[in-house]
């Protein structure tokens with residue numbers, strides 16, 4: 001690991017529906033960390049929903065809000081940061097996250113993702129004529145970014161509790177190695 005890294009937080013990256021929020025909440029509770037979600041931060045800063053920002057201002061404006069939120073998080077400690085699925089596609093965000101957090105990617109197959117998100121309606125990118133195809137395409141395009149995480153955890157066959165245990169273990173190992 002790079003020596004200029006300060007691993008004092010945990011960041012979860014990964015596609016929509018991989019369990020970042022549910023797993024993240026478990027891990028935060030277990031480690032005594034504060035839980036923060038970049039989508040929630042954007043919504044509270046702007047007073048608007050993510051869907052409204054996408055619809056009225058477009059995706060690039062949303063990505064800029066994400067970038068600003070990541071910069072704001074750099075002074076934090078003992079925080080579990082759950083990130084929006086597209087956030088790590090900006091290399092600057094990944095680099096910033098790595099400077100102050102262990103970055104763990106939660107992975108899942110397109111089939112599993114679809115199973116988990118199909119009854120939810122709040123994600124503008126999945127408002128598509130063929131959402132399953134959209135998931136496959138986006139996941140393939142984003143894979144190179146997700147794979148830059150420090151650790152990749154497949155959640156296909158893991159319960160939220162099991163995935164949370166893995167994340168916690170990896171954080172403990174990474175921080176012990178540093179000392």
Ligand code: S3P
Nearest residue numbers: 015016039050084085086123124
């Ligand atoms: C997005 C994922 C969403 C949210 C926005 C865009 C994406 O977050 O940031 O709808 O580009 O994958 P979740 O991954 O928490 O659903």
